[in-house]
Amino acid sequence: MDYTQLGRSGLSVSRLILGTMNFGTETSEQDSHTIMDRAHEHGINFFDTADVYGGGRTEEIIGRWFATGGGRRDRTVLATKLYLPTGEWPNDSRLSALHIKRACDASLQRLGTDHIDVYQMHHIDRNTPWEEIWEAFSVLRQQGKVLYFGSSNFAGWHLALAQEAARARHLLGLVAEQSIYNLLNRWAELEVLPAARHYGLGLIPWSPLHGGVLGGVLRKRKEGGASRGDSGRSVQTLAxxxxxxxxxxxxxxxxxxxxxxxxxxxxxxxxxxxxxxVGPRTVEQLNGSLRALAITLDEATLARLDELFPPPGPNGAKPAPEAYAW
Structure with missing residues (x-):
């Protein structure tokens, strides 16, 4: 397994990240535990989850896996997320100081651990000032409940606001942004990726196969196999x-x-x-994804991929504003 620093932090993480969204819904608890064990066997140490996955059950499954011992928690860089509703009351969502405190404590209890390594905002909250968010996050860090903070689904402008607010308080700020990014959706290249590079954030792409459309859906159809690309919004994307x-x-x-x-x-x-x-539903899917680490794409292949999946903007392959202006 190859490892890299998470943004400008000193934290070393694997170059494939285990997504757990299927645990407890598409994948049984026993199989989920097997997948996490196999991930460790392959050297994957970075696990991503969220408080809303499986209605909280996903975090509980991970917590029970940690409880089986064997150094599982110590070997795992654990990331979870907050923002989306976890209840029906007004303060059961978003990024108020009240919800941040409650959400963190609830995740810690479900996960059966005393700290979260990377605590991520699942979405921007335009109604809560950054002073309030960073103050609440600072308390969590002082209490030893969270070590690093990250974001998800932020625009480049939001990353700049977050980092400048953190800088004003002499804080490290964000160390990672989790964004949709794949060959079919390259919008992150306009402003999110440049902003992440500028502020020293690691970019963590979610939906790398665009709902299965980039996973060989047409070949699997011919072979008579099932594919994620045959269901939901992926059907329209494929068409x-x-x-x-x-x-x-x-x-x-x-x-x-x-x-x-x-x-x-x-x-x-x-x-x-x-x-x-990578969000495997089976051990076989996890094993298969490891092949990507051994593939080196030459310049001709990269150029062909740019032809098939052009970068956003009329001028292509450039960050904003050059992508759409002179």
Missing amino acids: KHRETIEAYEKMCARLGEDPADVALAWLLAQDGVTGPI
Whole structure:
């Protein structure tokens, strides 16, 4: 396993991140425990979850896995998230100081641990001032309940606001931003990725296969297998980009690589990316994702991927504002 620093922090994390959203919903508790054990066997030490996954059950499953001992908690860099509603009352969501305190304590209890390594805001809260957020976060850090803080689904402007507010309080601020980023959705390249690089945040892509569309969905159809790309919003995405996906899968076949592995390898090759989140439902899916670490995409392949999946903006392959202006 390859490791890297999480942003400008001194924290070392694996270049593949285990996503746990399926635990307790798509994946049984026993299988979830097996997946986490296998992740450690492969050297994956960075686990991502959230207080709302499985209605809180996902965190409980992870907590019971920690409780089995064997150094599992000590070997894990644990990240969870808050923001989304965990109840029906007004302060059961968002980023007020009250909800931050309650949400953190509830996650710690479900996870069966005394601290969270990376506590992430699941979304921007436009109604809570940054002074309040950083004060509440500072209390958690002083109490030893949280070590680092991160964000998710922030715009570049939001990252700048967060970091400048932290700087004014002489705080480390955010160390990571978790953003949707993949070959089919490259909007992060306009402002989020440049802002993350500027402020020393590691970028953690979620949905690296765009709901399974980049995971070889057409090939799996021909083989009679099931795919995430055959359900939900992925059906519309595939219909819209079918010719591109066909060309992509043909290119991957010529390379002798699985489309999912190429999609992950492309993210790993992007400057500023810490590592993509892989959310396996089975041990086999986890094992398969490791191949991406061994793939090196040459310049011709990267150029072909840019042709198939152009960067956003009429001027392409440039950050804002050059992507859409002179």
